[in-house]
Amino acid sequence: MAVLPFVDISMLASDSREDRLGVARALDRACTDAGFLYIGGAQLDWALFRRLVARAEAYFALDREVKMANYIGHSQNHSGYVPVGEEQFGAGTSDLKEAYDVNRDYPWPEGRRPLLGPNNWPQMPGFREDVSAYYRHLTDIGGQIFRAFALALGLEEDHFDAHRRNPPSQLRLIHYPFDSSAQDRPGIGAHTDYECFTLLFATAAGLQILDRKGDWVDVPLMDGAMIMNIGDMMEILSNGRYVATTHRVKKVAQQRYAFPFFHACDYDYVVAPLVGDEAPRYAPLKGGEHLFNQTAQTFAYLKRRIAKGELVLANAMPLDSFGRRQGPSGA
Numbered sequence: 001m002a003v004l005p006f007v008d009i010s011m012l013a014s015d016s017r018e019d020r021l022g023v024a025r026a027l028d029r030a031c032t033d034a035g036f037l038y039i040g041g042a043q044l045d046w047a048l049f050r051r052l053v054a055r056a057e058a059y060f061a062l063d064r065e066v067k068m069a070n071y072i073g074h075s076q077n078h079s080g081y082v083p084v085g086e087e088q089f090g091a092g093t094s095d096l097k098e099a100y101d102v103n104r105d106y107p108w109p110e111g112r113r114p115l116l117g118p119n120n121w122p123q124m125p126g127f128r129e130d131v132s133a134y135y136r137h138l139t140d141i142g143g144q145i146f147r148a149f150a151l152a153l154g155l156e157e158d159h160f161d162a163h164r165r166n167p168p169s170q171l172r173l174i175h176y177p178f179d180s181s182a183q184d185r186p187g188i189g190a191h192t193d194y195e196c197f198t199l200l201f202a203t204a205a206g207l208q209i210l211d212r213k214g215d216w217v218d219v220p221l222m223d224g225a226m227i228m229n230i231g232d233m234m235e236i237l238s239n240g241r242y243v244a245t246t247h248r249v250k251k252v253a254q255q256r257y258a259f260p261f262f263h264a265c266d267y268d269y270v271v272a273p274l275v276g277d278e279a280p281r282y283a284p285l286k287g288g289e290h291l292f293n294q295t296a297q298t299f300a301y302l303k304r305r306i307a308k309g310e311l312v313l314a315n316a317m318p319l320d321s322f323g324r325r326q327g328p329s330g331a
């Protein structure tokens, strides 16, 4: 079992800079030591979480044909239903999970990007409203945490605000079905998250992280807390001070729902180390491009577009370019 640090972010909502700095220091320590942590705080609205679970349960219980009407492979900006088998992390293995993916709902024609456009919503009363309310809530919490990271990295507190006007942050509703015959398939293969940081809420244990020794360890759920982890882009921004920890969901022994929210900066924001006069250890990359390139390497519909020559990736990096390398037990 992993023993992860816990950070209470309540004081990020305080008017006192000293209070906010206190949280920033705790966050800095936790991210330097572990890269995976629990966060709790008075600003987390648990009623929104419960409504999200109820919507997910109702949605995933629909027939496959109904869900396929919103197949993500029909969308132009990566939003919609992800059937079992669509995502492949390792060669020859596909994840045993289905999902519904939404982005920032961006209706305007100007400024669209491969991961920024209008969301694809299912015909299910209340789904759009509750998922959007959760999305807005997590966007607010994420904004507070971005400001704490700015303080932790010695930047102006509002440093990231100007780079987060329309970030293509993704919210995934993931359902890992119970299947007793599939114990050896990964729920989700080993990976790092691509964005700055992820806030995860899940209904059951199952997540594992790769520790410093190269062993997979279980991450237990903690009551009243979300799980947070560093992604590739924060590893770059912090010049490796925080590391994107490799994780997976292994051998699902019970039905499970998980809701990761991946906090990104604007699509065109160039992600480069932001730490003073230290020598940069990472080459800059375009945030949205990295996110889309990594996504295109795991989703079957995007791989098909690449194979047909409809989609050409620029500057794509291997999937395991960040974080600690895979442990001895494999994916």
Ligand SMILES: O=C(O)CCC(=O)C(=O)O
Residues within 6 Å of the ligand: 172, 174, 188, 193, 200, 202, 206, 207, 247, 248, 249, 258, 259, 260
């Ligand atoms: O299901 C989980 O707990 C984690 C999911 C995850 O790692 C991801 O979607 O990137």
Ligand SMILES: [Fe+2]
Residues within 6 Å of the ligand: 191, 192, 193, 247, 260
């Ligand atoms: Fe992940």
